[in-house]
Amino acid sequence: MITFMNNSDSEEETCNERTSLMSAESPPVPSYQDGLQASEAGEVQVHRKRRTGSSRSPNDTADGEMSDSGVPVRESTLENEEEELTLKYGAKHVIMLFVPVTLCMIVVVATIKSVRFYTEKNGQLIYTPFSEDTPSVGQRLLNSVLNTIIMISVIVVMTVFLVLLYKYRCYKFIHGWLILSSLMLLFLFTYIYLGEVLKTYNVAMDYPTLFLVIWNFGAVGMICIHWKGPLQLQQAYLIMISALMALVFIKYLPEWSAWVILGAISIYDLMAVLCPKGPLRMLVETAQERNEPIFPALIYSSAMMWTVGMAKPDTAARGPSQQTWDAAEDGRENHRSPSHTDSQMPEMRSPVPTRPTTSLEELEEEERGVKLGLGDFIFYSVLVGKAAATASGDWNTTLACFVAILIGLCLTLLLLAVFKKALPALPISITFGLVFYFSTDNLVRPFMDTLASHQLYI
Amino acid sequence: AFFWLVSLLLASLIWFISVHLSDREDAKLQYGLLVFGAAVSVLLQEAFRFAYFKLLKKADEGLAMISEDGRSPISLRQMAYVSGLSFGIISGMFSVINILADSIGPGIVGIHGDSPYYFITSAFLTMALVLLHTFWGVIFFDACEKRRYWCLGLVVASHLLTSGLTFLNPWYEASLVPIFIITLCTGLWAFFTAGGSFRNILKCLSCKQENDSRVMMYSALQVPLED
Numbered sequence: 001m002i003t004f005m006n007n008s009d010s011e012e013e014t015c016n017e018r019t020s021l022m023s024a025e026s027p028p029v030p031s032y033q034d035g036l037q038a039s040e041a042g043e044v045q046v047h048r049k050r051r052t053g054s055s056r057s058p059n060d061t062a063d064g065e066m067s068d069s070g071v072p073v074r075e076s077t078l079e080n081e082e083e084e085l086t087l088k089y090g091a092k093h094v095i096m097l098f099v100p101v102t103l104c105m106i107v108v109v110a111t112i113k114s115v116r117f118y119t120e121k122n123g124q125l126i127y128t129p130f131s132e133d134t135p136s137v138g139q140r141l142l143n144s145v146l147n148t149i150i151m152i153s154v155i156v157v158m159t160v161f162l163v164l165l166y167k168y169r170c171y172k173f174i175h176g177w178l179i180l181s182s183l184m185l186l187f188l189f190t191y192i193y194l195g196e197v198l199k200t201y202n203v204a205m206d207y208p209t210l211f212l213v214i215w216n217f218g219a220v221g222m223i224c225i226h227w228k229g230p231l232q233l234q235q236a237y238l239i240m241i242s243a244l245m246a247l248v249f250i251k252y253l254p255e256w257s258a259w260v261i262l263g264a265i266s267i268y269d270l271m272a273v274l275c276p277k278g279p280l281r282m283l284v285e286t287a288q289e290r291n292e293p294i295f296p297a298l299i300y301s302s303a304m305m306w307t308v309g310m311a312k313p314d315t316a317a318r319g320p321s322q323q324t325w326d327a328a329e330d331g332r333e334n335h336r337s338p339s340h341t342d343s344q345m346p347e348m349r350s351p352v353p354t355r356p357t358t359s360l361e362e363l364e365e366e367e368r369g370v371k372l373g374l375g376d377f378i379f380y381s382v383l384v385g386k387a388a389a390t391a392s393g394d395w396n397t398t399l400a401c402f403v404a405i406l407i408g409l410c411l412t413l414l415l416l417a418v419f420k421k422a423l424p425a426l427p428i429s430i431t432f433g434l435v436f437y438f439s440t441d442n443l444v445r446p447f448m449d450t451l452a453s454h455q456l457y458i
Numbered sequence: 459a460f461f462w463l464v465s466l467l468l469a470s471l472i473w474f475i476s477v478h479l480s481d482r483e484d485a486k487l488q489y490g491l492l493v494f495g496a497a498v499s500v501l502l503q504e505a506f507r508f509a510y511f512k513l514l515k516k517a518d519e520g521l522a523m524i525s526e527d528g529r530s531p532i533s534l535r536q537m538a539y540v541s542g543l544s545f546g547i548i549s550g551m552f553s554v555i556n557i558l559a560d561s562i563g564p565g566i567v568g569i570h571g572d573s574p575y576y577f578i579t580s581a582f583l584t585m586a587l588v589l590l591h592t593f594w595g596v597i598f599f600d601a602c603e604k605r606r607y608w609c610l611g612l613v614v615a616s617h618l619l620t621s622g623l624t625f626l627n628p629w630y631e632a633s634l635v636p637i638f639i640i641t642l643c644t645g646l647w648a649f650f651t652a653g654g655s656f657r658n659i660l661k662c663l664s665c666k667q668e669n670d671s672r673v674m675m676y677s678a679l680q681v682p683l684e685d
Contacts, residue, residue: 395555400463403548407460439467446477447470448552450492455580455627457553457587457620458469458499 093370094413096302098406100239104377105405107243108250108385109398117196118251119389125252127151132254144256148264151257155265156279159272163279167286178295182225182241186218189244231303238300242374246381250389258386259434265379266430273424284422300377303369370413376425380405383433391441396448400440404432459548465506466552469499493625500621503545504614507595510541511602534603535596535652542595546588554584573628582634583624586641590620593641593648600651616640 112118124131127150130143165174191214198205221241224234253261272278287294384401391397408429416423451458473495480487514537521530557580568574594613601609620640626633 395559396552399548399551399555403459403463436463436467439471443470443474444466447473447495448556451496452553452556454492455576455583455624456492456496457583457624458466458496458503458549 093302094410097370097372097409097413100235100300100302101372101377101380101406101409102402104239104243104246104381105384105402107239108246108381109388111193111197111243111247112250112385112388115196115200117199118247120251121254123252124254127154128253128257130257132256140256144254144260147254147257148260151261152264152268155268159279163283163286166283174295178298179222179226182222183218185241185244186221186237187214189248190214190217193244193247231301235300235302238374239377242300242377243381246378246385249378249382250385253382255390258382262379262383262430263434266424266426269424269426273422280424281422299371299373301369301371370416372425376429379426380409380429380433383430383437387433387437387441391437392445394441394445396445397437397440400436400444401433404436405429408432459544461506461510462503462545462548465502466499469495469502472498496621496625497618500617501614503549504598504617507541507545507598508602511599514541514599534599538596538599539592539652541599542592543588545595546591549591550584550588553587554580573630575630576628579627579630579634583637586634586637587620589641590617590644593644596648597644597651616644 128147129150130146132140132143134140134143162174191210194210194214220229220233221237223229224237225241249258269280272280273284275281283294383405384398387401388395388398406429408431409425412423412425412428473491476491476494477488480491482488514534518530518532518534518537521532525531557577561577567576573579594617597609598613601607601613620637623633623637623640
């Protein structure tokens with residue numbers, strides 16, 4: 001009881017202080033009465049901190065009509081509340097995304113550093129037909145650029161195809177495609193990964209055990225991703241399939257092509273999400289028009305947004321699958337580019353209408369999560385993994401790329417809080433990552449190595 | 459951490475250019491350039507610490523403006539501590555992680571005549587450096603806040619001194635011991651700067667719960683308002 005009273009007292013105090021501070025602009029005598037009246041009307045607007053908001057109340061209540069003062073104050077207070085919540089939860093969202101991105105990168109780096117398989121050159125994908133084993137530098141550069149062009153065009157074609165399918169409501173086809181690709185990821189790639197890890201650590205495993213393990217892993221993964229499952233398990237599976245995908249890319253993309261592809265794909269991402277006719281933007285807008293979620297499993301969601309039945313009347317108007325769009329319209333939840341669809345990538349496209357049955361009243365206000373496309377996870381991990389694989393055994397480069405990517409993500413989320421619409425997550429992070437990779441590898445590494453050989457510290 | 463990385467990048471750039479412009483064969487010159495590079499790096503680190511301070515001040519003002527009671531949720535001291543700690547962590551990691559990775563592999567330390575205590579002294583030096591960066595962060599921000607520029611100068615000087623002492627490796631008595639003394643002194647200085655005192659330590663250790671007299675204050679304040 002004491003705390004409650006304290007709260008209300010302090011709120012009234014704050015309110016009075018604020019209004020009386022603000023009314024320093026208006027004549028003193030009426031302002032004191034305004035302050036009192038405002039405090040009475042102010043039970044609702046106690047938390048509004050914006051100067052403009054509270055400065056209206058003296059002026060409005062000078063008319064002596066409380067109802068009038070209520071309305072304009074309430075409008076401005078809603079804006080203030082939104083801004084405040086945006087910034088307050090902005091930091092929380094940043095942390096909520098840092099953790100999965102970091103985990104994915106850790107898995108990829110740990111695998112690259114320990115399992116030899118993923119750093120051996122065993123051929124290339126058909127999307128990068130030009131080999132890089134050429135004698136001259138110019139030829140190699142040309143080959144990598146050609147590889148990039150082919151890869152990006154494949155991605156563009158796949159994305160456009162997906163958007164067309166979505167536009168013409170061929171949901172069954174999309175779902176079938178996504179299920180097929182996630183099947184392949186969860187079973188085939190996991191089998192290969194497990195095989196290589198066992199080989200590296202020289203652990204024997206018989207086929208029945210292997211079958212059991214992979215069957216359980218894959219089946220639970222399919223259920224979690226495509227149907228219902230605990231949020232954290234679903235997040236874990238999405239992280240794992242992103243890591244697997246990234247490892248495949250690291251293995252099969254030749255050196256220079258990988259870097260050029262990373263650069264090109266961030267430019268493509270920028271255009272696809274921001275240009276009015278970009279495929280990803282059209283996808284997001286179509287989904288918004290239809291009040292549907294975008295293939296939730298293509299996207300990593302940091303919070304549960306689905307409700308089965310809502311008890312609270314104010315949000316009960318929206319159905320379960322529209323909860324996320326409710327939030328999106330409020331501008332608090334923002335999509336990021338589900339990135340690209342390419343043929344290898346249908347793996348990440350698995351729709352997940354996770355509808356956990358836990359009670360979600362308390363989640364409405366708190367858990368407006370942020371969503372990040374799985375492609376972003378994959379390319380971040382590719383960058384860091386490539387840095388770990390090819391930076392002459394140096395951990396500094398990996399660390400530097402890691403920090404650069406996280407800072408890029410932070411900046412992107414900041415922009416998201418400012419612009420409140422879907423933004424591409426790749427460009428800033430990948431740019432920072434590439435800059436830091438090349439500069440650390442070529443400039444910082446010799447410096448730090450020379451310092452370390454003399455045991456000098458800076 | 460990002461700011462420290464950028465400062466390291468710039469310093470390496472300067473060193474790299476200077477090395478490439480100079481005679482590779484001359485060992486003394488190369489060593490001199492290394493010293494120069496290290497000094498430039500230290501100065502750049504402190505400059506970026508200052509830049510980070512400015513950035514945080516701006517962010518602090520923004521947070522204070524939109525917060526409930528006009529004060530930002532994070533105090534400047536907490537920000538100073540976090541900034542110092544992160545500088546320390548990234549600096550320590552860059553110094554030690556390659557050594558750690560190499561320490562797993564097969565090998566004999568100091569087989570070519572170098573000191574066999576390389577790993578353990580590296581570990582201790584890194585620890586000292588991380589702690590030092592944390593303390594420097596606290597002192598630096600406080601000095602910038604209160605505009606005590608002699609404190610700033612002292613922080614930069616102690617950083618240069620520490621870095622310079624590492625040049626005396628592998629004469630570990632001359633480098634490790636003074637560095638730890640410096641760490642201890644800087645730690646005490648940071649403790650007192652952050653508002654600590656012997657009384658605080660005693661209170662903390664005695665685990666006494668002080669009576670919260672704030673309730674009385676609020677109800678005391680309430681009386682005039684109801685007039």
